Amino acid sequence: MSRPGVAFGVFRHVVLLAGAAVMLAPFVWMVATSFKPPHEIFAGELTLLPRQWHAVENYGQAFTKVPMLRYLANGVFVTAAIFALQILVAVPCAYALAKLEFRGRETIFTLTLFGLLIPAHVPAIPLYVMLWKAGLLNTYAALVIPFVISVFGIFLMRQFFKSIPDELIHAARLDGLSEFAIVWRIMVPAAMPALVSFGIFSVVAHWNDYFWPLLVINSRELAPPPLGVAYFRNEEAGHDFGPLMAGAVIVTAPLVVAFLLAQRRFIEGMTMTGLKS
Amino acid sequence: MAEALAPGRLLDTAQRRRRRAETWAAWGLAGPATFLLFLLLLGPTVAVVVLSATDWQLGAKTLRFVGLGNYAELFADRVFRQSLGNTLLYVAITVPASVGLGLGAAMLIEARTSLQAFYRTVYFLPVTATLIAMAVVWEFLFHPNVGLVNLLLALVGIAGTHWLNNPATALYALCAIGIWQSLGFTTVLFLAGLKSVPHDLYDAAAVDGADTAWERFRRVTWPMLGPTLMFVLVIMGIRSFQVFDTVAVLTAGGPAKSTEVLLYTMYTESFHYFRTGYGSAITVVFLLFVLTLTLIQVRFLDRRVHYA
Numbered sequence: 001m002s003r004p005g006v007a008f009g010v011f012r013h014v015v016l017l018a019g020a021a022v023m024l025a026p027f028v029w030m031v032a033t034s035f036k037p038p039h040e041i042f043a044g045e046l047t048l049l050p051r052q053w054h055a056v057e058n059y060g061q062a063f064t065k066v067p068m069l070r071y072l073a074n075g076v077f078v079t080a081a082i083f084a085l086q087i088l089v090a091v092p093c094a095y096a097l098a099k100l101e102f103r104g105r106e107t108i109f110t111l112t113l114f115g116l117l118i119p120a121h122v123p124a125i126p127l128y129v130m131l132w133k134a135g136l137l138n139t140y141a142a143l144v145i146p147f148v149i150s151v152f153g154i155f156l157m158r159q160f161f162k163s164i165p166d167e168l169i170h171a172a173r174l175d176g177l178s179e180f181a182i183v184w185r186i187m188v189p190a191a192m193p194a195l196v197s198f199g200i201f202s203v204v205a206h207w208n209d210y211f212w213p214l215l216v217i218n219s220r221e222l223a224p225p226p227l228g229v230a231y232f233r234n235e236e237a238g239h240d241f242g243p244l245m246a247g248a249v250i251v252t253a254p255l256v257v258a259f260l261l262a263q264r265r266f267i268e269g270m271t272m273t274g275l276k277s
Numbered sequence: 278m279a280e281a282l283a284p285g286r287l288l289d290t291a292q293r294r295r296r297r298a299e300t301w302a303a304w305g306l307a308g309p310a311t312f313l314l315f316l317l318l319l320g321p322t323v324a325v326v327v328l329s330a331t332d333w334q335l336g337a338k339t340l341r342f343v344g345l346g347n348y349a350e351l352f353a354d355r356v357f358r359q360s361l362g363n364t365l366l367y368v369a370i371t372v373p374a375s376v377g378l379g380l381g382a383a384m385l386i387e388a389r390t391s392l393q394a395f396y397r398t399v400y401f402l403p404v405t406a407t408l409i410a411m412a413v414v415w416e417f418l419f420h421p422n423v424g425l426v427n428l429l430l431a432l433v434g435i436a437g438t439h440w441l442n443n444p445a446t447a448l449y450a451l452c453a454i455g456i457w458q459s460l461g462f463t464t465v466l467f468l469a470g471l472k473s474v475p476h477d478l479y480d481a482a483a484v485d486g487a488d489t490a491w492e493r494f495r496r497v498t499w500p501m502l503g504p505t506l507m508f509v510l511v512i513m514g515i516r517s518f519q520v521f522d523t524v525a526v527l528t529a530g531g532p533a534k535s536t537e538v539l540l541y542t543m544y545t546e547s548f549h550y551f552r553t554g555y556g557s558a559i560t561v562v563f564l565l566f567v568l569t570l571t572l573i574q575v576r577f578l579d580r581r582v583h584y585a
Contacts, residue, residue: 013391030411033417044422044423046428090310093307093309096307101296117575123324125324126320126325126328149318179305208409225410226407241420252406252410271466
C-alpha cells in the first residue's frame, strides 16, 4: 500500500478511536464509579480502578435502598404485556390488509398511515383523562393500555405479509383452515424475522420510556426501571454516586447485553423504525 | 375447481358468497385494531385539538370554548416563547451535529475494512442504553468538582463550570447528551446509505479525473447520498423535537428557564398546573412542527423507501 494509503489508515483509526473513547466514556465511568467508595469518588481523581473495592456495598445498596428488583420486574412485565398485546392486535389486522379483499381496506390502511405521523406524546392528555375517568391511573393497566395499538407494527407486518406468496394461503384454505388459523399457524411462523425486529423495537422503546410512566404512575411498587432510576437519583444525587451508578448499570445492562449479543438484529430493529421514532 | 364448471349465475352467487365471507373474516381480523386505533390514537389526537380550544382544567365540571384564546395566550407568554426558542435551538444544534458527525464517522468506518464491526458497535451502544439511566450518569460526568468533564478540562488548564446549573451552558450540555445519544443512529443509517452507492461510480469518476478523495466525495458520494441525507435529517429533526427525558430529570427546565422545551412545558402546564386546555394547545403546536417535518419525509419516502 502506498504511503498516503498508510497515512490515511492511521488517520482513520486515530479519529474513530477518539470518537469511540467519547462514546464509551460514560459507560466506562459509570461502571468504574459503581465500584468505588464515596471518599474515592469525591477525591476527584482520574483513576479507573478503585483502591478499595466497594462494589458489593454499592450494588447492595442499589438493590436495598430502592426496590430495584421490583423496578426490573415491572419493566419485564410491562414490556412483555405490551408486546404480546401489540402482536395480538396488529398481526391479524396486518394480514387482512395484506392478503384479504374487502370493503374498507384502503380506508383502514390510510388511517394506519395517519397514525404513523402522530408522535406518542400527542394523545397523552386525552389518554390520561380516559384512564383517570376509568379509575385506572397508577395501575399496570395505565402503563400498558395506551400502547396496545401499534400502527408501526401493523405497517411493518403488512409489508412483510405482502411478500409471502398467495399460494401458501390458498393451500391452507383448501386444507380447511379458517382465516384466523391461517394468521397464527401459517403467517406468524413465516414472519418470524419481522416479528423479531418489531419485538426489539417495541421492547427497547417501552423499557426505556420515561414520559408515560412519569404521567400515570406515582407509587414505587409500579415504577418501571427509568422511573425507578429517576426516584433513586432524586434521593441520592449529590450524596453518594456509587450506588446510583450501580443502579444505572443494573438498568442499562439488560438491553446493552442483548445488543452486544445480537447486534445485527438490534440495529435492524431500531433503525428501520426511523419511520416511527 | 368446482366453480369453473358451474354455470354463470351459480358462479356469481358462489363468488359473492365467498367475497362476503372474506369481508366478514377481514373485519373480524382488522376490526379490533381499527377500533383501538380510533380509541387510543386518532380519537385522542382529535380530542387534543378540540381541548386546545377550551379553557378546561383537569377535573373541572365545566368548560368554555375560547376559540384560539389559548394560542393567543401562548404566544404572548414569555415562558412559552422561550420554550419554543430553546427547542428550536436544541434542534438546530443537535441535528446538524449528529448528522454531520454521523456522516463523517460512517465514511471513515466504510473507507477501510479493519475494525469496522467494532466501531459500528461502539458508536451504536448509546442508542440502546436507557436514556434516563445514562442521563443520571451524564449528570455525574458534568459534576462541577468531581465530574469527568471538568477533571479532564483541568488537565489542559481550562476551568469548567457547573454545566447543568449555569443558564449559559445548561442547554448546550443537554445538546451534548443528545448528540452523544443519537450519533450511532445516524452513523448506522449512513453506513447503509454508503453501502448502496455502486462501486463502479467511483471507478467512472476516477476515469473522469476525480483523483482526490474530496473530488470523489463531491462527485459521487454526496449526490448519491442525497436521499439518505434528507431522510436522516428529517428523522433527527423529529427525534430532537421530542427532547424531554434529559430535561425532566436533570434540569426541570431550569436554571432560569434556560432549558425549558416544548414537551416539558406541555408536561408542567398539563400535569402540574392541570391547565388541560392550555397544555393541549402546546401539544398542537408541537404536533404541527413534527407534522411539517414528517410531511417532508413522506414526500421523499414516495420516491425511495429507506430501510437500513
